[in-house]
Amino acid sequence: MPHHATRRLLGRARELEVLEQLLRDVRDGRSRVLVLRGEAGVGKSALLAHLAERAAPSQTVHAAGVEAESDFAYSALQRLCAPLLSHLDRLPPVQQDALRVAFGLSAGNPPEMLLVGLAVLGLFAEAAAASPLVCLVDDAQCLDLMSQRILAFVGRRLDAESVALVFAERAAGGEGSEAFTGLPDLTLRGLADADARALLDGALVAPVDARVRDRIVAETGGNPLALLELPRDLSPVELAFGFARPGAGPLASQVEEGFRRRVDALPADTRALLLVAAVEPVGDAPLLWRALRLLGIGAEAGAAAETADLITLGAPVRFRHPLVRSAVWRGADAASLRAAHRALAEATDAGQAPDRRAWHRAHAAGGPVAVAVKHLPAQATKSERGCAGG
Structure with missing residues (x-):
């Protein structure tokens, strides 16, 4: 393990043993669910990264709640399931149709939540038939509401599929979201x-x-x-x-402000690169670079961002910590945000991702715009879900 990862996991023997036991159980044919809870910066993301490393050669899929996308129904669920969709044709036709509509792959009436939940459960089971499957969801408090509910539904029904479903949820005092009530959890405290x-x-x-x-x-x-x-x-x-x-202010706000000062000290093109990455929640590197080319931003801007230890421009693109993304997004002015969304809209294939392109176009508009986005059930606001703020 790299030195920096070892240092971040200092003093986490108890938590690491819990994760090792989870992997042992999954490799033995049982399914396990775990919600890691704690304040921002306490080490939840580092534990997820450790688990992903230890899970090899098992299949591992990732998703993360993103504040800028938290009103876009099923967005996080689609990111988590996208690598598994080759197994979709093994599900009952009615479940296939439910997922295709929910993910914007075909037209139809909004599917019932029960069908979507059973379809995801079946998809996980089919994917794990050949090799254990590890599903990691970071910043779960910022998931769109439908993804949160569906994944909690699946978590309560996993049994003997060789599937691990692990959430990391920012929760003050260990009090998590209502959706994950009753799921096995592990609260992280500060280091001794x-x-x-x-x-x-x-x-x-x-x-x-x-x-x-x-x-x-x-x-x-x-x-x-x-x-x-x-x-x-x-x-x-x-x-x-x-x-x-x-x-x-609160500790998370102080850390976020520190990241914001580091961002502000970077060249303009590097700040623009970070902003485009912050509002492109999938971590799609080819899409990011297409959008950056439209803005006239080259690879040297990326090198400066990586040197500042704020982002890794790999496949996928990953921020140093969710608070970096938050600092970039919150620190941007309205004109810069619109420019970032406009470039992403133009760089997004209208045939492959029409809903996401429409979403970026709506955010790029200078005033109120009516954009028809299909199959998006009503969402609770970010403040209602506790997503706003650190």
């Missing part, structure tokens, strides 16, 4: 003091008095991302006063 001190020592750029170090550990509650990221923007004098400075 000794582990937190070791992690902080590796991130500090200058010596810090032991008493100040202890205060910083206490102020962060042992949150790994805060311990790694917050010292980047502080001088030795500022570090001497810890992180709880007058006027400081």
Whole structure:
């Protein structure tokens, strides 16, 4: 395992053993569901990455809730299921039709949720028939409501399909969303003091008095991302006063603000690249680069973004942490957002993804626009689902 991954997982022996047991059970032919809960930056994404690495050679599929797409029904579910659609023709015809309509692959009346849920359950089982299947869903609190409900439905019915379904959900105080109530869960807390001190020592750029170090550990509650990221923007004098400075907001907001300052310091083309990536939630690298070419942005902008440790421009494109995406999106002005959506709309194939193209076109418009997007049931607002904010 790379050194940086090992460092991020410092002090997580209990959690790692839970994940190892989950994989053992799935390889033995049983299905397992787990919801990882905790505050932003506590290490949920790092544990999912570790699980993906340990799951090989089993099949692994990924999806993540994205705030900018959380009103687009079935969007996260479609991303999770897309690599498995080669198994679609093995399902009963009525379930095939339900998924095709839900994912915008064919026309029809909005399908019943029960049919969509049974179809996804069957799709997972068919995909796992030859090799165990590991499904990883990050930032589950920002899933569109239909995806959240369907995946929770599936999670309650998995039994002996050799499927692992693991969610990471940002939840203050361990209180998660209603949709996942009753599913097995594991609440992540901050690191123990000794582990937190070791992690902080590796991130500090200058010596810090032991008493100040202890205060910083206490102020962060042992949150790994805060311990790694917050010292980047502080001088030795500022570090001497810890992180709880007058006027400081919640911890997640402080970390997000740190990412935003790093983004603001980058060249204009690099900031534009990050913004296009932030509003393109699939992580589709070819689509991203097509859109960037339309904006006249070249590969050098990507190199600067990767050097800043904010994004990995691979297949798929992945941000350093969900708070980076949030910082980029929230920090952009309206004109820049419209330009990013306009480029993505033009770069999106109208035949293959008409709904997504229409969605980008709507966001690119300068005023109210009526856009007909099929098969999108009513959604709760982001604030109703607790998606807004850190």
